[in-house]
Amino acid sequence: MLIDFLEFMISASNDSYIFLAGISAVIGAILPLSTIIFANFYEKSTVQTNDLYWELKREVNNSKAFIEGFNKIIYLGDNREIFNSTLKLFKLISYILILLWVLVGVGYIANVSKKPLDSFIISCSTLALISLLIYLPRILSRFQRELPIKVENKSCSINEIYNIFDVKGKGEDKLFYEEILVPTLSIVNTNSKLFIRYNQNLPLNNYKVFYSIQNKNKERLFINIGLLIKNKDFKNIHYTIGNEVSNTDTVQNKFSSIPFGIISKFNEIDSKNSFIYILDSLNQILYTGEVKCIFNSETKISKYTIKTYIDKSPNGHISKLLQNNEKEVHLLDDQQKLTPYYLLDYN
Structure with a gap:
């Protein structure tokens, strides 16, 4: 050898x-x-x-x-x-x-x-x-230097923002969420599918956005937008809503029944009882605000944005759903029946 x-x-x-x-x-x-x-x-x-x-x-x-x-x-x-x-x-x-x-x-x-x-x-x-x-x-x-903001894959964690603002939560940083990040949810109704589109002004990740939207009939739509994956740009993402969640569903069946009626029920909302919650990766609330809706009758798009900051603790269904990191949509009807639906990435 x-x-x-x-x-x-x-x-x-x-x-x-x-x-x-x-x-x-x-x-x-x-x-x-x-x-x-x-x-x-x-x-x-x-x-x-x-x-x-x-x-x-x-x-x-x-x-x-x-x-x-x-x-x-x-x-x-x-x-x-x-x-x-x-x-x-x-x-x-x-x-x-x-x-x-x-x-x-x-x-x-x-x-x-x-x-x-x-x-x-x-x-x-x-x-x-x-x-x-x-x-x-x-x-x-030795040319390598530590950057003041850690950038990975054209994005960074929301925690990097607090190196700039020096404050976190309790409303002190509301300017950041209301005028800089501006998280915007849109529900788009096409002839074949129902889409959810989420936009924000900065490519941030490692947090989640939860919407609790109430219409005039006191029905609620809960939408959990999970942005927890690090090294991913969530500046503009699209989802489609699948059928009611079932343990026997296959991937193909997720698209078999799409609840088109949701869009028409939430074109007009009760802003005083519609909220947005922004949470970090540990489910600690960073921001809470009221939500307003702008409906375009020509494009059939309902757009939900922050109306104003409020100091409100979550309760009831909201408190439970905030602990869930799954991307899901829940509909609470006027009979207080909570029905979950799939929220699926759409490319």
């Missing part, structure tokens, strides 16, 4: 040396240069991100400037992923080249080099190249 390994180590010929030298020259010209360019670009992006962060802390009362600045931070922060991917590729290729140059160096000394000085020069040159391949990625890694 050992003899076979030694024979393998010294089996590299002069042809392997020439070919690897040519390939290494090409890689050495392209990869470090591109990585350094990305590192320089990333460094500038980091500086811009930090400058924007401190600007945002001064612009918390200017919703338009805050939205533009925050979305720019998300764009710049995403450059970190590009740099990290390039650096990972550089490290991988460097380690492969280290292995190949060790094999070729040993084989070249054993098969080609006949003089001690040649062997010494080849060994030192190979060692110098290996040192460069080891330490250059480490040097480039």
